[in-house]
């Protein structure tokens with residue numbers, strides 16, 4: 001067992017887990033944050049994306065020790081059904097999810113991108129999104145949501 | 157007596173809806189949400205008929221026992237089945253309660269108005285709610301199929317934009333998927349699969365077994381079925397890897413790696429003549445292919461090919477189960493709780509009533525994926541580890557290697573056209589494996605579950621006979637919708653093919669429509685005829701004609717904006733020749749690396765009366781994107797040792813860098829029947845892409861995927 005300190009969704013947490021455990025299992029099982037999804041465990045699909053110090057980061061391979069001292073944000077940290085973030089709100093309004101399995105990862109990545117740059121170029125958007133797979137074909141709705149977001153003032 | 161498929165089995169109003177205290181209504185349905193947001197549409201239908209707020213309605217999770225048995229959520233039929241049933245049930249309830257209210261107030265039914273669930277007499281303060289009316293007298297009546305439904309001119313909810321139910325939970329990560337289940341006394345489980353289909357477990361290292369026991373990790377072994385269970389998920393993951401490393405397998409047979417299209421025409425098969433969309437008689441003689449050449453006619457022969465394709469769900473299949481020694485409870489993300497109940501009961505030799513199956517949402521599956529198998533794996537492990545709750549997840553590799561794929565297909569077409577541009581003869585033969593290995597109640601359903609083939613008392617792999625029904629599996633949409641003189645249509649159900657297959661979105665329609673609509677384009681090109689005009693010339697179906705004409709308008713309006721190097725391809729189909737219509741145009745370019753870049757999609761659909769317009773749009777877009785992915789990139793690869801498409805690097809699907817602009821027109825037909833939408837775009841998408849590639853660069857691609865290698869080799873041959 002190893003204990004590390006992180007800032008998770010705005011709170012200081014010390015997290016104990018067996019050494020070598022990929023971050024996603026700790027988030028989902030030990031900390032109850034099941035919004036982050038496991039899709040491949042191979043850093044190929046983006047379902048497991050979380051923000052680490054503001055950067056969209058896969059959580060399915062890298063072990064929890066590697067995140068010592070990091071600021072981590074998961075989908076739950078961005079908003080909740082009663083108080084969704086603007087990005088979450090626009091995704092919902094545009095129905096930018098079918099099954100919704102890929103959605104949290106996509107929203108996390110887009111939140112990271114917009115936090116740095118509220119008017120990203122097409123190229124920047126595609127670059128970020130190309131780390132995400134969606135099998136339902138929600139891509140056009142997701143792109144429509146992002147189009148709507150561009151240039152809008154973000155809450156925070 | 158009700159004749160409707162869902163109403164005949166579930167005839168009472170209370171089978172579909174219940175009034176509950178505090179102004180709530182609960183809907184029951186056998187159709188499940190698999191990403192298509194069917195429950196959103198069902199709620200809108202009920203709210204519309206009852207004149208209540210959709211927020212007052214909840215949908216009960218589908219489970220055996222309490223939910224109507226609607227078999228599977230398949231074939232783009234949920235609206236026709238559950239949608240229709242709920243509409244009639246709600247209208248019956250409203251009528252019945254209007255009669256009760258009229259009696260209560262001593263007035264005629266015509267005087268009763270309904271708003272927000274209150275039945276009242278205008279200009280008085282006399283009012284009573286649905287809930288008060290049913291309080292002491294629950295609705296016992298049967299659904300009246302002849303009941304008048306609300307006039308569509310009065311619709312307030314349908315056809316408008318709505319945010320899908322569950323959407324707020326999805327976007328905030330609080331939507332509960334089966335993968336997120338937390339059950340009392342739960343073990344996380346993983347299965348250790350053989351290297352390929354035809355393998356037997358020889359042994360597992362004894363020392364490792366002892367070690368695992370010391371670590372409180374449970375090993376389940378039944379014949380060649382191997383699984384581990386542990387309190388911690390990561391411990392289960394690691395244990396599965398350790399077991400996999402030490403397990404030894406005996407390979408009994410290698411996979412036949414010869415060219416699949418050779419096998420399709422060479423292997424043993426049943427060849428059946430298709431008439432009016434079905435096989436009326438298995439013994440009908442197949443007339444020989446007409447080889448005579450009428451002078452002045454042009455005859456084209458072409459062979460169209462489609463490889464094995466994956467469902468490729470983004471979240472690997474999962475299942476959960478708990479067994480108390482008597483009763484087995486199963487949670488599944490599959491598309492039919494009742495057939496799974498029958499299959500699991502048979503496989504584990506339990507009484508049907510002792511197996512309870514409940515649906516839980518999973519990632520999208522688009523047909524018969526690994527979902528049923530994963531549910532059974534969980535049940536099997538639970539049966540061995542009594543009193544533990546088991547949450548079993550397949551890995552990415554399990555999913556890629558073990559799901560039943562969409563069958564490979566080959567379509568051999570021959571068509572002749574005279575100098576007036578009229579098609580004078582048409583022949584279409586399709587060679588393929590089965591599209592139906594789902595569990596079917598009454599037909600040894602257990603044999604359809606993957607792991608039953610690896611148990612001590614293993615079941616043989618199922619060999620399903622050819623489907624004979626209208627637009628069944630392989631021959632779905634082999635029947636052209638166009639007006640051709642006596643088309644010659646042959647279905648070849650081919651046996652002994654290398655990979656496990658079953659239902660994937662649209663079944664045979666995907667390959668058949670690709671073939672028909674490619675051939676239509678080839679003929680139009682040979683005659684130098686406009687592809688719209690050529691199709692319209694052979695079409696009598698009025699609604700179909702309207703979608704094509706509307707598509708032409710959309711395309712023509714935009715033509716000035718088309719980049720010079722771009723090519724446009726069009727296609728048209730009516731799914732199963734009885735469901736939704738789709739006319740499609742694809743604008744694309746082929747770049748310097750011989751890759752297809754999609755620019756814009758034009759699509760006109762007619763799905764009958766539109767309930768949830770956002771849901772229809774998502775299904776149209778999603779179907780097109782998925783089919784574009786199949787057409788451009790996908791092919792399950794394998795060799796003698798097994799499947800080699802073991803992860804997303806080895807099985808490419810469409811990414812965000814090739815998503816075109818969309819121009820979609822949904823022709824609403826208020827008051828007409830629901831036609832369904834989920835599968836109507838797949839075949840047209842493949843054909844329109846092939847036709848557009850030909851239009852852009854003059855290369856006719858007849859074999860999917862249309863990737864850069866295919867385009868380069870077509871260029872070399874041209």
Ligand code: FES
Pocket residue numbers: 037038039040041042043044045046047048049058059060061
């Ligand atoms: S689960 Fe991490 S990238 Fe797929």
Ligand code: FES
Pocket residue numbers: 097098099100101102103133134135136137138191470519520
């Ligand atoms: S919405 Fe289903 S995978 Fe993206």
